[in-house]
Amino acid sequence: MRIITYNVNGIRSAMKKGFADWLRSDPADIICLQEIKANAEDVPVADINATGYEVFSYSAQKKGYSGVAILTKLKPKNVICGNGLQQSDAEGRVIRADFGDITLINAYFPSGTSGEDRQAYKYQWLDEFFTYLDEVRKSRPKMIICGDYNICHKAIDIHDPVRNKNYTGFLPEERAWMDKLFGNGYVDTFRHFNQEPHQYSWWSAFGGARANNKGWRIDYINVTEPLKAKLKHAEIMPHIVHSDHCPVFLELKK
DNA sequence: ATGGTGGCGCGGCCA
Secondary structure, three states: EEEEEEEEHHHHHHHOOOOHHHHOOOOOHHHHHHHOOHHHHHHHHHHHOOOEEEEEEEEOOOOOOEEEEEEEEEOOOEEEEOOHHHHHOOOOOOEEEEEOOOOEEEEEEEOOOOOOOHHHHHHHHHHHHHHHHHHHHHHHOOEEEEEEOOOOOOHEEEEEOOOOOOOOOOOOOHHHHHHHHHOOOOOHHHHEEEEEOOOOOOEEEOOOOOOOOOOOEEEEEEEEEEHHHHHHEEEOOOOOOOOOOEEEEEEEOO
């Protein structure tokens, strides 16, 4: 099973930049998208279907904001939009699909860049999401969790850890939450295979950040311990450019 | 400390 997580920064914008051609190249069996920035009726479902993927999407109440989707060639047993947490669901941030005994959860974590109230929301969201994951795991122990977490885990995951040490996305409290998640049996699959520095999945739009690889690793694919023996390959795909983020890939053995 | 860019929808807001 090949899985990609990708914050597309607007599905319609990505389509204008060749996203459908990339889908036709068969990059994965399942592609989890964040920030589709489109109401359900504005998602280009027919164009995506024509590339060979079925589409399940979940939009925010606010038009053109947030939203997640799962594009898949494998038929899911069921799909659940939202996670029952009121704050998450209003902003279209979580979608789940079950494939056999594997549960996939695709999440777009809040950003804290626009102010203290959004940072407070982010902390509440993190707490609720952690509780939600552990609740799902009780009945569905084989889980894949992926998405835009909007948090760098460690200094190795950010181009300038000193300058950003008090900046949202790299705050000690946020990094501690990542420690807690990864320490609770959710494996950071990219770091399972790759310990190298300068491996990023997002670059600021400002100041030529991407050209100079001044990025952040904020997009992740986690698996629970029962799937650890199935890990086959993981990589970040910075050469794919329809967005300010790039895709992150994971392959599991059959 | 500020400003720099880009998507969405048509105002600024959000990232």
